[in-house]
Every structure is written in structure tokens, then in C-alpha cells.
Amino acid sequence: MATRAKQRGMELRYDLTVLQNGVRVASAPMPHVDSVSIGVWVGAGGRYEPARIAGISHFIEHLLFKGTRSRSARDISREIEGRGGYFNAFTGEEATCYYAVVTAEHALRTTDVLADMYLHPRFAEEDIERERGVIIEEIMMYRDQPSHVVLEKLGQLLWSHHPLGRPLIGTPETVKEISRQDLLLFKNTRYVPGNTVVVAVGAVGHAEVVAEVRRRWGRIRPARRPAFRRVGRTTGQRRAQVIHRDVEQCHLAAGFRVFGRHDRRRYALKLLSVILGENMSSRLFQSVREKHGLAYSIHSSVRLLEETGVFLISAGLDRRRALDGWKLIVRELARIRRRPVGRGELARARDYTVGQLKIGLESSSSRMTWIGEQLLVYDQVLDPKEVVEAYSQVTPDDILEVARDCLRPRRLSVAAVTSDRDLKSRHLIQETGAIG
Structure with missing residues (x-):
């Protein structure tokens, strides 16, 4: 065939x-x-x-x-x-x-x-x-x-x-x-x-x-694809853990359990991530690094698997003011769940995402990855033009809806590695109430 x-x-x-x-x-x-x-x-x-x-x-x-x-x-x-x-x-x-x-x-x-x-x-x-x-x-x-x-x-x-x-x-x-x-x-x-x-x-x-x-x-005998154990529903319980080590920064990672790769809302979720933290124009970068100087690295991303995924925020924070940095992150999460993003901000996020896609597809190795991974997990190759069209259809209300659904405190887990013995897991959990 x-x-x-x-x-x-x-x-x-x-x-x-x-x-x-x-x-x-x-x-x-x-x-x-x-x-x-x-x-x-x-x-x-x-x-x-x-x-x-x-x-x-x-x-x-x-x-x-x-x-x-x-x-x-x-x-x-x-x-x-x-x-x-x-x-x-x-x-x-x-x-x-x-x-x-x-x-x-x-x-x-x-x-x-x-x-x-x-x-x-x-x-x-x-x-x-x-x-x-x-x-x-x-x-x-x-x-x-x-x-x-x-x-x-x-x-x-x-x-x-x-x-x-x-x-x-x-x-x-x-x-x-x-x-x-x-x-x-x-x-x-x-x-x-x-x-x-x-x-x-x-x-x-x-x-x-x-x-x-x-x-x-061609001579190998046919055999079906093996199955894996699917992920159950989230428990609805916020989780946090702080690991104390002798390090110079507070390394923090926060993740929200989200839907899998087949959900149509994945396009809105990707643009939400770009707006929050995927480049130097993003809200987290501008707030935590540029305005307050509490981090060198701060970034958000989305990783989607078959039936589950994670919306990730990671940061290397000033160990003496790590809780202040976490409060700023929480503030931006609350803000993006409170009201729609502006059309100009959404347009910039869309242009960035589409531009990265086009640049990536200029190399043979990136095209090989695009085709191979999608055939394996989707059993088809997604048409880049249709992907771009899907991004173009995302509205500010779509961003707000996916933010309110996915960035809920009950979906959140957060971990930190720090030398600050005074920072405890309960401190991170307590601040998440401000997300809304």
C-alpha cells in the first residue's frame, strides 16, 4: 500500500x-x-x-x-x-x-x-x-x-x-x-x-x-504494536516536595497534568505556553527576570503523550528569594486565568510558533523527526498547513478557556531543589491558592 x-x-x-x-x-x-x-x-x-x-x-x-x-x-x-x-x-x-x-x-x-x-x-x-x-x-x-x-x-x-x-x-x-x-x-x-x-x-x-x-x-513476521498502561484521572490533590542540597540556586519545576496529544485544544495550550514563558517576550520572563531580577532561566513548555500530558514551568531562582520568585509565577498564572489575552499578544505568540515550525522544517533531520514521530503516534503525518490553520483559529477566549481548565491548582505539582533549609513544601502549596 x-x-x-x-x-x-x-x-x-x-x-x-x-x-x-x-x-x-x-x-x-x-x-x-x-x-x-x-x-x-x-x-x-x-x-x-x-x-x-x-x-x-x-x-x-x-x-x-x-x-x-x-x-x-x-x-x-x-x-x-x-x-x-x-x-x-x-x-x-x-x-x-x-x-x-x-x-x-x-x-x-x-x-x-x-x-x-x-x-x-x-x-x-x-x-x-x-x-x-x-x-x-x-x-x-x-x-x-x-x-x-x-x-x-x-x-x-x-x-x-x-x-x-x-x-x-x-x-x-x-x-x-x-x-x-x-x-x-x-x-x-x-x-x-x-x-x-x-x-x-x-x-x-x-x-x-x-x-x-x-x-x-520485509521477511519479518507481522506482529501487532504492544499496549501500555494508561494513566488514570488525577487525584485532585496538590503535591509539592522540596529537596535540600548544597546548591547555588533554587531549581524549581511546576507541572499541571493536562490532556493528551489528540485533544483539539492542544493548539490553544501551545500558544498559552508561548505567551507565558517560551521566549524573552513572555510574561514570566519579563516579570521574574527582566523586572525583578530573580532568575536567569525561566521557561514554560508543553509535553503531550497519548492520553495525558504536562504543562511545565521551570526556573532557576535566587535561592535567597525563591519564594518571592514562586509568588511571581503564581501571580502570572492567576492573571492569565482571570481575563483574555490581548489580540496583539496572541498574534505575536502565533507568529512565533508558526515561524519556529517553518524554520524547523528547513532541515532534513527535523523533517525526519516530524514524519517519523507522527507516523508512530498518530499513524499519519499532520499537514503543516493544517497545523498553521489550526493556530490561526485560536481566539483569546480559547486561551482563557484552556488556561482556566488546565492551570487549576488541583492539577498542580511542584518540586524544588535548594540549599535554603527554611523553604518547605507547605510554603509552595500555600501560595498556589492565589491561582484562583
């Missing part, structure tokens, strides 16, 4: 072919470049993992670079880097992606390398033990970073007793628990055709990409 879509305004064209076993193969031409970004996307991530082996998706990501039946780790590096390319991978809550960027003449050979990593990893015991130590040191590195610790703690508060509330990378205890048998079982149940998308963007033809993917993946 093949489908084709063309987008003129933002010049996104792609071809999609679904192999008989369910592997989806997409390509998008960029004739003005001489490179190709190739990505292999798999629906495997933190929320699929049992508690005992939390971090196994990330562990597998590491091991796929350690060699296959026919290639050593050095061979893999030489075949890509030795031809002027680069490659990497990342693991999220719902997806893992292995990708490479190479010149056009090496695109099909690189696809073969990525297929070999996917299909025939060695998972040698000596590699597993060595990488286990590497990952534990990675965990320790993050534990030394208060900006990471506070986000990890916030996740636990937002999604307690659910896989989303666990560290994506795992803990030393769970990483030590993971066996070779665990790795093979997890990979074999999730790295399956119906759960795999291969994307190539750049100076490459669709037919040749499909032929190469069919040659390598």
Missing part, C-alpha cells in the same frame, strides 16, 4: 509505503541538499516497562551500537563516520529512534547498517556488563545536576505509581537487575513490524528506500 501527500505552502512532500508485514516506510525529497537523514522509529520507551526493569528501553538503545552478528561497534562507526556522516539515538516515554545523517551516495548503505543494528544486535554478555556500568555512571551524572533532579522529582509527583513517574533512564537498582534474557524478551516483543517506522529525508528516491527496507525488514 502506498500513499502520497503534497504540501505546497510549507513545501513538505512525503511518500508512504506500508509493507505487507506492517513496517511503514516514508521518504521526503529535499532536492536542494546533498545529504539524507535516516531514522528508525520504534514504539518502545519508559511507559512500556515493568517496574523491575525500568530503564530497559534506554539500555537497549545503548547496546544496539555495540555490534551485530556481522559488524563490530567499530565497523558500525567506520561505515557511517568514515564516510563523513554522524549517527545517534534517543529514547523517550513512548518511542526510541536511531538515526544517521550521511551524504546521498551513502544513504542506502547506511540504511543497511541501521537495519543490521535493529535486526541482529549481539547483546554479548561482556557488552551488557560494560554498558551496565556506563549507564549507572550516566545516572550518577544526572543525579549531580539539580536541574535534572527537580524534573525527575516532578515526574514522580505528577504520575506517582505509574511508569511515567519513574526515571526514564532507570535507577542503579533496576539497571543492575536487567539480564540478557530481559533484554532479548523486551526487544523481541516491541521491535516488531507493526511498531516500526523507517524514514529517509533528503536527496533520495522513495522507490530505492522502499526496496532497501523491504530487503532487510
Whole structure:
């Protein structure tokens, strides 16, 4: 089966072919470049993992670079880097992606390398033990970073007793628990055709990409996409935790549990985030940093998953006046829930968001991510022109409605890492009453 879509305004064209076993193969031409970004996307991530082996998706990501039946780790590096390319991978809550960027003449050979990593990893015991130590040191590195610790703690508060509330990378205890048998079982149940998308963007033809993917993946037996445990309703209880450490700043993260990625209100929520804290014109930046000088970094963002999401505010505050900084954040949350934003402010937020989208789609790697991630999670590629149109339809009343619904105190969790022993969790909770 093949489908084709063309987008003129933002010049996104792609071809999609679904192999008989369910592997989806997409390509998008960029004739003005001489490179190709190739990505292999798999629906495997933190929320699929049992508690005992939390971090196994990330562990597998590491091991796929350690060699296959026919290639050593050095061979893999030489075949890509030795031809002027680069490659990497990342693991999220719902997806893992292995990708490479190479010149056009090496695109099909690189696809073969990525297929070999996917299909025939060695998972040698000596590699597993060595990488286990590497990952534990990675965990320790993050534990030394208060900006990471506070986000990890916030996740636990937002999604307690659910896989989303666990560290994506795992803990030393769970990483030590993971066996070779665990790795093979997890990979074999999730790295399956119906759960795999291969994307190539750049100076490459669709037919040749499909032929190469069919040659390598076409003989795998069909298998369905595995399910994950869905998130239940929020308890309606505000949560806060302060971690006391010897740090120079107060690292604060506040999150509101919100809806998932399929909700039409996601466009209004994104513009709300831009207005509140996604750039230097935003309300939080202007108030907390520019006017009061209480932070260097302050930012808001939206992360949406299948059936849940988070509206996030993070800041590095003056540790001596952290509560004052939190009060300013609460004040801006209350203000945006109280009355509609001005049309000029909304127009600027919309222009910023659309501009960032257009700029992002100018690179082959960004287009590869756009296509691959959306095929995996939406089972279709969103038309950028329709996305822009959806943003254009958002009104000040839409922003007010989504702010009043999503930025409720009962949806809020907040975490802080600070050296101020006088700052307690109850102080953060007490201030949230002013949100309204």
C-alpha cells in the first residue's frame, strides 16, 4: 500500500509505503541538499516497562551500537563516520529512534547498517556488563545536576505509581537487575513490524528506500504494536516536595497534568505556553527576570503523550528569594486565568510558533523527526498547513478557556531543589491558592 501527500505552502512532500508485514516506510525529497537523514522509529520507551526493569528501553538503545552478528561497534562507526556522516539515538516515554545523517551516495548503505543494528544486535554478555556500568555512571551524572533532579522529582509527583513517574533512564537498582534474557524478551516483543517506522529525508528516491527496507525488514513476521498502561484521572490533590542540597540556586519545576496529544485544544495550550514563558517576550520572563531580577532561566513548555500530558514551568531562582520568585509565577498564572489575552499578544505568540515550525522544517533531520514521530503516534503525518490553520483559529477566549481548565491548582505539582533549609513544601502549596 502506498500513499502520497503534497504540501505546497510549507513545501513538505512525503511518500508512504506500508509493507505487507506492517513496517511503514516514508521518504521526503529535499532536492536542494546533498545529504539524507535516516531514522528508525520504534514504539518502545519508559511507559512500556515493568517496574523491575525500568530503564530497559534506554539500555537497549545503548547496546544496539555495540555490534551485530556481522559488524563490530567499530565497523558500525567506520561505515557511517568514515564516510563523513554522524549517527545517534534517543529514547523517550513512548518511542526510541536511531538515526544517521550521511551524504546521498551513502544513504542506502547506511540504511543497511541501521537495519543490521535493529535486526541482529549481539547483546554479548561482556557488552551488557560494560554498558551496565556506563549507564549507572550516566545516572550518577544526572543525579549531580539539580536541574535534572527537580524534573525527575516532578515526574514522580505528577504520575506517582505509574511508569511515567519513574526515571526514564532507570535507577542503579533496576539497571543492575536487567539480564540478557530481559533484554532479548523486551526487544523481541516491541521491535516488531507493526511498531516500526523507517524514514529517509533528503536527496533520495522513495522507490530505492522502499526496496532497501523491504530487503532487510520485509521477511519479518507481522506482529501487532504492544499496549501500555494508561494513566488514570488525577487525584485532585496538590503535591509539592522540596529537596535540600548544597546548591547555588533554587531549581524549581511546576507541572499541571493536562490532556493528551489528540485533544483539539492542544493548539490553544501551545500558544498559552508561548505567551507565558517560551521566549524573552513572555510574561514570566519579563516579570521574574527582566523586572525583578530573580532568575536567569525561566521557561514554560508543553509535553503531550497519548492520553495525558504536562504543562511545565521551570526556573532557576535566587535561592535567597525563591519564594518571592514562586509568588511571581503564581501571580502570572492567576492573571492569565482571570481575563483574555490581548489580540496583539496572541498574534505575536502565533507568529512565533508558526515561524519556529517553518524554520524547523528547513532541515532534513527535523523533517525526519516530524514524519517519523507522527507516523508512530498518530499513524499519519499532520499537514503543516493544517497545523498553521489550526493556530490561526485560536481566539483569546480559547486561551482563557484552556488556561482556566488546565492551570487549576488541583492539577498542580511542584518540586524544588535548594540549599535554603527554611523553604518547605507547605510554603509552595500555600501560595498556589492565589491561582484562583
